[in-house]
Amino acid sequence: MKEDLVLPAPRESAAGGPGEPLLVAEGLTKHFPVKGGFPIRRTVGHVQAVDGIDLTVHSGESFGLVGESGCGKSTTGRLITRLLEPTGGKILYKGQDITHAKRKGLAPIRSEIQMIFQDPYSSLNPRQTVGKIISGPMEINGIDPAGGREKRVRELLEIVGLNPEHYNRFPHEFSGGQRQRIGVARALALEPKLIVADEPVSALDVSIQAQVVNLLQKVQKELGIAFLFIAHDLAVVRHFSQRVAVMYLGKVIEVGDRDSIYTRPRHPYTHALLSAVPEVTLTDEEGGTRERIRLAGDVPSPINPPSGCRFRTRCWKAQDKCASEVPPLVRIDGNRDGHLTACHFPEEPTIEARGQDVVLDPALAALEKPDKD
Amino acid sequence: MTTLTKTEDTPPPTGPEGFLSVRDLSVRFATEDGVVKAVDGLSFDVERGRTLGIVGESGSGKSVTNLTILGLHNPHSTTIDGEIVFDGKELITATERELEQLRGNRIAMIFQDPLTAMSPYYTVGRQIAEPFRKHTGASKQEAWNRAVEMLGKVGIPNPAQRAKDYPHQFSGGMRQRAMIAMALVCDPDLLIADEPTTALDVTVQAQILDLLKDLQQEFGSAIVFITHDLGVIADVADDIMVMYAGSAVERGSTDQVLRAPRHPYTWGLLNSMPRLDSDLSAALAPIPGTPPSLLNPPSGCRFHPRCTFQDRVGGNRCVTERPLLGADRSSACHLTTEQKRSIFIEEIRPRLG
Numbered sequence: 001m002k003e004d005l006v007l008p009a010p011r012e013s014a015a016g017g018p019g020e021p022l023l024v025a026e027g028l029t030k031h032f033p034v035k036g037g038f039p040i041r042r043t044v045g046h047v048q049a050v051d052g053i054d055l056t057v058h059s060g061e062s063f064g065l066v067g068e069s070g071c072g073k074s075t076t077g078r079l080i081t082r083l084l085e086p087t088g089g090k091i092l093y094k095g096q097d098i099t100h101a102k103r104k105g106l107a108p109i110r111s112e113i114q115m116i117f118q119d120p121y122s123s124l125n126p127r128q129t130v131g132k133i134i135s136g137p138m139e140i141n142g143i144d145p146a147g148g149r150e151k152r153v154r155e156l157l158e159i160v161g162l163n164p165e166h167y168n169r170f171p172h173e174f175s176g177g178q179r180q181r182i183g184v185a186r187a188l189a190l191e192p193k194l195i196v197a198d199e200p201v202s203a204l205d206v207s208i209q210a211q212v213v214n215l216l217q218k219v220q221k222e223l224g225i226a227f228l229f230i231a232h233d234l235a236v237v238r239h240f241s242q243r244v245a246v247m248y249l250g251k252v253i254e255v256g257d258r259d260s261i262y263t264r265p266r267h268p269y270t271h272a273l274l275s276a277v278p279e280v281t282l283t284d285e286e287g288g289t290r291e292r293i294r295l296a297g298d299v300p301s302p303i304n305p306p307s308g309c310r311f312r313t314r315c316w317k318a319q320d321k322c323a324s325e326v327p328p329l330v331r332i333d334g335n336r337d338g339h340l341t342a343c344h345f346p347e348e349p350t351i352e353a354r355g356q357d358v359v360l361d362p363a364l365a366a367l368e369k370p371d372k373d
Numbered sequence: 374m375t376t377l378t379k380t381e382d383t384p385p386p387t388g389p390e391g392f393l394s395v396r397d398l399s400v401r402f403a404t405e406d407g408v409v410k411a412v413d414g415l416s417f418d419v420e421r422g423r424t425l426g427i428v429g430e431s432g433s434g435k436s437v438t439n440l441t442i443l444g445l446h447n448p449h450s451t452t453i454d455g456e457i458v459f460d461g462k463e464l465i466t467a468t469e470r471e472l473e474q475l476r477g478n479r480i481a482m483i484f485q486d487p488l489t490a491m492s493p494y495y496t497v498g499r500q501i502a503e504p505f506r507k508h509t510g511a512s513k514q515e516a517w518n519r520a521v522e523m524l525g526k527v528g529i530p531n532p533a534q535r536a537k538d539y540p541h542q543f544s545g546g547m548r549q550r551a552m553i554a555m556a557l558v559c560d561p562d563l564l565i566a567d568e569p570t571t572a573l574d575v576t577v578q579a580q581i582l583d584l585l586k587d588l589q590q591e592f593g594s595a596i597v598f599i600t601h602d603l604g605v606i607a608d609v610a611d612d613i614m615v616m617y618a619g620s621a622v623e624r625g626s627t628d629q630v631l632r633a634p635r636h637p638y639t640w641g642l643l644n645s646m647p648r649l650d651s652d653l654s655a656a657l658a659p660i661p662g663t664p665p666s667l668l669n670p671p672s673g674c675r676f677h678p679r680c681t682f683q684d685r686v687g688g689n690r691c692v693t694e695r696p697l698l699g700a701d702r703s704s705a706c707h708l709t710t711e712q713k714r715s716i717f718i719e720e721i722r723p724r725l726g
Contacts, residue, residue: 068574175663205430206601210645210659217656232575239647239657262649276579277649278604280631282725294583295576297530298544361580363528363550367587 022059029088051250064241114187118199120179124171156185177208256339264349296360391418398455426610434619477504481556485568487548498536523554546577618675625702635704635713
């Protein structure tokens with residue numbers, strides 16, 4: 001496997017750099033019906049997977065979307081690629097409304113928005129050769145690059161660090177990391193402007209993850225492709241993304257540039273999330289330890305989410321207002337430009353340890369109490 | 374295996390030292406493609422009240438080792454050599470009956486995926502009560518009360534009611550708590566936790582890890598904690614053993630292994646893992662290549678095809694001679710201790726930011 005990547009010069013379109021919004025989602029909503037009852041199966045409720053989120057991805061930018069399982073981050077990715085039909089809201093791609101665009105209207109856009117999937121074992125057709133898999137998108141879109149498709153596929157294989165001679169092999173002959181590289185090559189085949197990467201490294205081993213993260217980063221920077229990077233691993237997202245949005249139960253609760261989210265978070269959930277990441281501390285001299293917040297229980301069901309602020313049932317600052325009023329996603333006092341938080345009672349913008357740990361878990365509180373006396 | 378030599382600088386496996394000691398364990402599976410050497414010459418000790426963290430990638434043999442301790446491999450297709458001594462009792466030669474008395478009683482296990490590890494057919498309370506009844510001879514009612522008590526202890530709200538629920542009615546975090554309750558119901562002396570938090574969300578993972586630590590303080594059991602996540606290991610373990618391709622490559626206390634690691638593989642793991650405080654200007658430094666197949670592992674040092682430091686050893690010792698892991702603080706690498714120290718300080722540490 002080649003470690004030095006050979007990349008072609010950035011395309012002209014990327015020269016504009018991050019700036020104009022490439023993709024805008026406004027109030028994007030997806031509710032899945034829940035069927036139940038006998039003998040006639042009626043819709044008895046809705047899973048509010050994504051419930052009115054606003055996102056803007058600028059061209060050439062890497063935008064991270066983090067959250068725990070079931071918060072709607074993958075659904076968001078699938079809505080944006082229009083693999084799912086939104087229930088409400090709007091998706092604008094380059095100013096063009098594609099929310100409910102039909103097959104014909106989507107055709108030219110499909111080639112510009114590509115996706116990389118989580119599981120490299122189920123996202124490649126086992127009966128097709130690597131060459132067929134990667135040239136598939138070109139075939140469907142009737143693209144004939146100069147020098148033929150095969151030459152282009154070999155180029156792409158080289159870009160993603162695979163041997164061009166692997167053209168005629170089948171997916172099962174490759175390891176997980178190599179398969180994910182094939183997935184990346186397929187996504188690059190149509191020279192997209194936006195790649196939605198849904199947990200692209202979480203199925204890979206630790207030592208392989210870094211190889212793929214580096215590859216994606218190189219592709220993003222040198223080809224100027226915008227990325228919507230969906231992941232649950234906060235450290236990987238921090239490494240990859242310039243701007244980050246944090247989701248909780250179908251809502252974006254905080255969004256901002258990397259620095260704001262990771263060092264100056266305001267939403268209690270972002271605080272809790274950051275403090276929960278287990279970390280290797282390499283030295284003891286680094287001043288100040290991180291805060292410790294232990295939430296109680298799990299994420300509530302998105303079928304019947306809490307009223308008002310959805311985090312209030314697990315929040316240590318919740319008051320009556322949180323139950324009655326949905327906090328808007330706005331810039332609050334003390335936030336930097338572009339750092340928006342949806343909270344009535346935001347936290348201090350620091351991740352330093354606080355006087356007293358926040359331990360909401362009753363079992364932990366009970367077990368730890370004797371120590372403190 | 375012409376190049377395998379016996380350990381010289383470690384005390385020979387004369388007898389059990391730790392509460393659990395594993396000596397020169399090797400596990401082989403016969404498969405259609407050949408013999409898989411899943412574990413090869415592994416030795417370690419765990420003391421009461423301490424936590425040993427075993428880190429490694431998938432296929433490094435960490436889970437196989439622990440299933441061997443519990444005697445859970447199919448004896449027809451598995452060849453096991455070496456010794457496993459638990460509190461003075463040899464486990465490899467133990468009969469099924471003797472093992473049954475240990476499992477769930479003195480040695481308990483927490484599995485990765487609680488949904489598949491619990492039976493969907495019985496209530497959670499009944500599943501927790503069952504090992505207690507079997508091992509203590511308690512009555513149905515006593516065992517049920519004990520189950521409810523344990524559920525309360527691990528933080529299930531309203532335990533008397535929830536004990537009557539089935540596993541699918543629990544959320545992922547609660548199921549893992551129920552698993553922990555089941556594992557601890559007989560006050561085990563040794564708890565084996567095989568990736569207990571990998572399937573969980575990070576906020577729930579933090580709760581479970583803290584819960585395990587707090588419960589260990591209360592029960593005083595020894596824990597073997599298996600994971601692929603160095604951050605998790607740093608959080609829970611007292612000692613660390615790093616595994617690669619079926620054998621241990623480095624061991625020491627958590628501080629020693631994470632702050633002054635001595636094996637190129639451990640360096641690679643630390644370098645390739647993004648952290649919340651790592652330097653963002655530098656790219657991650659992944660370990661080149663992929664883990665080897667255990668059907669036909671590399672000669673000499675198993676890590677040599679991926680190691681970037683083998684030219685510093687001189688000759689081709691890395692290819693021909695298998696480096697051995699000593700007892701206590703050591704690493705299985707042909708570099709001299711001085712070389713390891715200076716390479717880490719001068720070349721690896723700065724990149725970690």
